[in-house]
Amino acid sequence: MASIVDQSKIAFFDLETTVPTRPGEAHAILEFGYILVCPERLIELESFSTLVRPHDLSLISDSFVRSNGITADAVVSAPTFSDIADRVYDFLHGRVWAGHNILSFDCVRLREAYAQINRPPPEPKGTIDSLALLTQRFGRRAGDLKIDTLAAYFGLGQQRHRSLADARMNFEVVKCCATVLFLESINPREQIPIPVESDNAIPYNEVCMASITVVSVSPYFHRFQKIQILHRDIPLQIRCDSMRIRFGLSTKYLDYAGRPRLSFMVDANSPTLCNLLDACDHITKRFLGFDCNSEWRPLVNRKFSESPTVRLNLRTEDGERSGWMTEIYHKDSSSSSSSLSAPQMVSCSGYDVAELDWLFRPGGFVDAYLCLEPYNYPENAGIRLVAKKLIVHY
The missing domain is CATH 3.30.420.10 (Ribonuclease H-like superfamily/Ribonuclease H)
Structure with a gap:
């Protein structure tokens, strides 16, 4: 021995x-x-x-x-x-x-x-x-x-x-x-700035899939390589209007520090949107050389519902990246008055689930401005759709 x-x-x-x-x-x-x-x-x-x-x-x-x-x-x-x-x-x-x-x-x-x-x-x-x-x-x-x-x-x-x-x-x-x-x-490559203005989001149906690339931003991020999805050399952000809320706010998933992530499910009935998200999954997996040692969580969930769904994540003030929170607005779509129908910002203390639960009701609709954030952990990997801005219609 x-x-x-x-x-x-x-x-x-x-x-x-x-x-x-x-x-x-x-x-x-x-x-x-x-x-x-x-x-x-x-x-x-x-x-x-x-x-x-x-x-x-x-x-x-x-x-x-x-x-x-x-x-x-x-x-x-x-x-x-x-x-x-x-x-x-x-x-x-x-x-x-x-x-x-x-x-x-x-x-x-x-x-x-x-x-x-x-x-x-x-x-x-x-x-x-x-x-x-x-x-x-x-x-x-x-x-x-x-x-x-x-x-x-x-x-x-x-x-x-x-x-x-x-x-x-x-x-x-x-x-x-x-x-x-x-x-x-000790001599990191130049960081790619991540713009957070919602104006940088483009309608999902205007994204050219041939122009999507994935780059390494830094060798380590919470112990793992950090990568970013680009569209024509700019971090990809997409706008999706009138998405129907399937399930309300959830705290099922945790962030890297073990804190609950606020998220909710919406319908993804547009084949164009599903094809775009599938393409982002494919390109990112190929970049990572992904194999079967981990579970890949696809952006589009087609398993347990009559129509595809996607999960939208909220960014809180205690999120992984400091500097911004999800801007949440609500809009009364039933009103004919232009002053009343203008989106109103929601003021919440750290986005508590109890404070926001009334807003994200199943059956409602939301306009979403989304960032795509890849993650690659030993147990699972995938891409998160993280909301920079949400306009909830009720």
Whole structure:
């Protein structure tokens, strides 16, 4: 077993496996490789790799051989996984494991391999999945988040698709990405100002979807990368008139500090609006390199109602971004008098739910001036529609 002192080190490892070609066929491990890394000095302390002979050599397909060169002849004299299981266990058990996409692939394959030989698998002290980590912190500034793409971006050469070489390349990629984020944290790129005037909002049906882009505003925001949605290089704000209120004010969701967010649901009966919001979801997910490790919450909710709905969020004085609150007006649409029908600002102390509940009644209508704010947390991600200005008709 590994010593207690050694367990403070990080184990970068990688597996090469067969690619199943028939229904129900399992992956067979063909190569295991690792490096032991000192987290204080970022140096390699130890390495090991070995080919592994599967129980059935016919599992090695021609397409797999073309990707990494591991042939049936190459592994015919190699040890079986049962032969190396003790060494792999002693190296991994109780350590922090690191690798690219290890949570959904390599860790699963290891457990399957130990189950096949009726042995308990090693358990990690912790895991660092660089795919999930870089998705959250680094984003798609280098393109997709495949190791070969990132390696090419940093000039590290081509990925060999061999276990030891890939483990080392993974380590170098993580170091490069961490350095970029560190330099940005002490010398951040120019912040993109966020205009808050409601006049900057444009009617949703005048937005050109081909002109929507996503940019990284800063490397960290509450521990996660902050991004922004632009339209023709200006932060996107949209105006939606006469939206029917489906459900009144809710405090179901919390902000980053654990405080309730005020929000309400409106109908999204316009196909044009739904298409625009779907496009914003798609572009933002693509920028983030979003995968299935988190739950993406789409802007348009089509699950539980007879027509699509969207959630509109209010900004309070204690919100994430200081400097503005949602301006709320009410307008008596039934009056023929122009003086009475002019919108009147609602004065509330911090926008208390009890004070505003009467205004956001289901069946009423609201004109909304909205900002689109992406978020990307470990458990969930999506885009919030945050109201700069609301005019409620009653």
